[in-house]
Amino acid sequence: MNVFDIIGPVMIGPSSSHTAGAVRLGRVANKLIDGRKLKKVEITLSGSFAQTYKGHGTDRALLAGIMGYHSYSPEIRDALHIASERGIVYEFIKEDIKGAHANTARIHYFLEDGGEGVMQGASVGGGNILVNMIDGMSVEFNGENNTILVMHRDKPGVIAAVTQLMHWEYADLNISNFHLSRRNKGGDAIMTIEIDGQPPENLIPAIRNIQHVSNAILIRRI
């Protein structure tokens, strides 16, 4: 914790959990979309998010984050309008997601190129978030550290290849947290690697070049 966790963040009100945290959840989806053109998004709101989203602007905040805005962007207020202008179709669904934290959102996105994806996370207070699912696989990261997501095939040696690259090419890089999840043996899998400090510039492209890795995404400290 530092002094700017107390005096800050600069944010669009009214609620750190229901507005600022919602933007940050949206921003994770934005990173997953990774610059591709978004066509449609279905946002499922659960618990307190479902009950009070209108009064807190949670809907606008999530959409703003998905479009890449920050929790301090004044555009949050007009996010619904901006999304329509960009030709993004959006829908909010109220549903009780079983066992989920009270402030949970699930974002299902559909891209122009036919691709799609889904992520789920919770706003756990003070603008902090916890992402717990990406494309049906469980993950666990809070966005406080720079986080690298590596989508890959569940094959022997892939984890070693990634961590060896990190160690041999970038000696100062330290992993602070590691989580692996897979759909089934030999199928799709996802590594969640949180690191201390800044990631080197060429790290992500280098990881993408590793055999059996389908994609790697950096989610910067948000």
Place this chain on the structure above:
Amino acid sequence: MLKYESISELVREAEKRQVTISELVLKDQAEAMEKTELEVYEKMEMDFQVMVSSVQVGQRPEQKSMSGLTGGEGYKMKAYAEKTGGGLCGPFLSRAISRALSVAGCNASMGRIVAAPTAGSCGILPGCLVSLWEDQGFDQKAIVMSMFTAGAIGMVIASRASIAGAQGGCQAECGSAAAMAAAALVELMGGTPSQCADACAIAIANQLGLVCDPVAGLVEIPCIKRNVSGLVIAFSSADLALAGIEAKIPADECLDAMRSVGDALPNTLKETAKGGLADTPTGLRLQKQVFGERQDT
């Protein structure tokens, strides 16, 4: 490196090095963040500038919250202060009250604010500091520096008690903000580090047990007006400390008490909108007005 686990640590270290708490904290935080003191200072300066703009935005006559339940409080109070030459509280305090209302209103209308320490309590620190800057001619640099003192107090509160309404009730939000502001005010007025701690202790003691009971779960009723009471307590606690009236219970013990009181509060009074003002007939009616029937109540 400072631990930020006790107010007494801040006082002791500042006295030992013969510096203010803010100077101590700026140096420490620059080290911790691996940045220069100037970079860290400038980041805080930007936060202060956001606070100034939040006051202006929230003071517009047409200011209205997202739910429509609140709006225009900052403007009304400012107009009243001008018309009456300061009402009962006097020109300085009544204008400061207007600023706290304005920032809290800015927050409720999806304007840009600095959480200090939270969005719900965001009006207290700017209400105090922007007032000293605009109405008393305090130097901006001194004001920005005092925000490091406020921040350090907040860090200790976060580690020793809580700054989240959902965990500790409103004492953790507006109570913390008032304690942070009180310490900053003392330093701005030339008080000693130990007087900063006294002001912090007095402010906490004055809001111990304050519950978090937002109507309809929105950061509006009673949050906006609680920013006013927090601001007034910050000023009075600072004045008490500067007058040499010591806190009888040390700041750290006040924070420990705040934690145990927070733990003892039932969940209905911790941001769930299920108790207190939220659970009154009018509170429930307003909730229905904004959201319709809710499934969980």
